[in-house]
Amino acid sequence: MKRSLIALGVVATLALSVTAAMAGPGGTDRPFKGNSSGTTTSSCTPAGDVCTSSSSGTHTSSHMGRGTYSIASTQTWGPGPMPDHGFSDCSTSMTGSVTLVAANGDELSGSIETGSYVCEDVFGTRYVSHLEVKVTGGTGRFLAATGMYAVDGVSVDADFPTTPGEFSDTGSHAGTISY
Numbered sequence: 001m002k003r004s005l006i007a008l009g010v011v012a013t014l015a016l017s018v019t020a021a022m023a024g025p026g027g028t029d030r031p032f033k034g035n036s037s038g039t040t041t042s043s044c045t046p047a048g049d050v051c052t053s054s055s056s057g058t059h060t061s062s063h064m065g066r067g068t069y070s071i072a073s074t075q076t077w078g079p080g081p082m083p084d085h086g087f088s089d090c091s092t093s094m095t096g097s098v099t100l101v102a103a104n105g106d107e108l109s110g111s112i113e114t115g116s117y118v119c120e121d122v123f124g125t126r127y128v129s130h131l132e133v134k135v136t137g138g139t140g141r142f143l144a145a146t147g148m149y150a151v152d153g154v155s156v157d158a159d160f161p162t163t164p165g166e167f168s169d170t171g172s173h174a175g176t177i178s179y
Contacts, residue, residue: 027178032149035172036062036069040155042125051075051091055169065103071131072096073158075118090119098133098151105141108177111150124164127155135177142179149175 038057045051055071073096077089096112110133118129131151138145153171157164 026080027144027146029147029176029178030063030173032062032147033061033172033174034064034175035152035170036060037168037170038069040071040167040169042167044165049077049079053096057169059100059173061100061102061173063099063102063179064106064108067101067103069101070099071110071112091117094131098131100161102140102142104140106138108135108138108142108143108145110135121154125157125160127167129153129155129171133173133175142177145177145179147175149173149177 011066036057036059038055040053040055042051042053044052051074053071053073053075055069057069058066059069060066073094075091076093077091093114094112094116098110098112100108102108112131113134114131115132118127118128121128133149133151134151135145135147135149137143151171151173153169155167155169157167159166
């Protein structure tokens with residue numbers, strides 16, 4: 001039950017720590033940062049060991065302006081070593097994808113990498129997340145983009161237990177992209 005309230009949109013709510021990246025072929029390294037807000041819907045297996053989340057909302061980012069985002073992720077909860085992030089209940093692994101759409105419609109795509117997690121902060125109502133995102137390309141000027149950025153967010157289910165698994169998200173992101 002507890003896992004069914006997991007929010008990965010927090011992730012979507014980007015609060016990123018800077019990660020270095022190498023310039024892609026013919027690209028230029030550029031600092032990348034911004035913030036976002038949106039919603040996340042999560043559901044879990046009956047045992048609560050695997051949860052899937054879908055997040056969407058708006059972001060304002062350097063090199064992109066104001067646009068939209070979407071995140072699809074799967075979190076695995078034990079068995080396995082529990083990462084120590086200062087919380088008692090965290091996912092042991094996370095995979096998925098992130099798409100940011102720029103003001104002009106160009107897209108920046110990425111994959112959720114090792115080191116990403118979501119943790120329950122307050123039972124069933126508040127989750128914190130951290131995503132390590134590897135830039136895998138996109139469309140328009142981001143077609144051959146590369147880089148890394150981190151997303152840190154918070155997801156809150158203000159209507160728990162009335163609407164378990166539905167969250168409001170906020171966050172920020174930062175890193176380096178090359179295009």
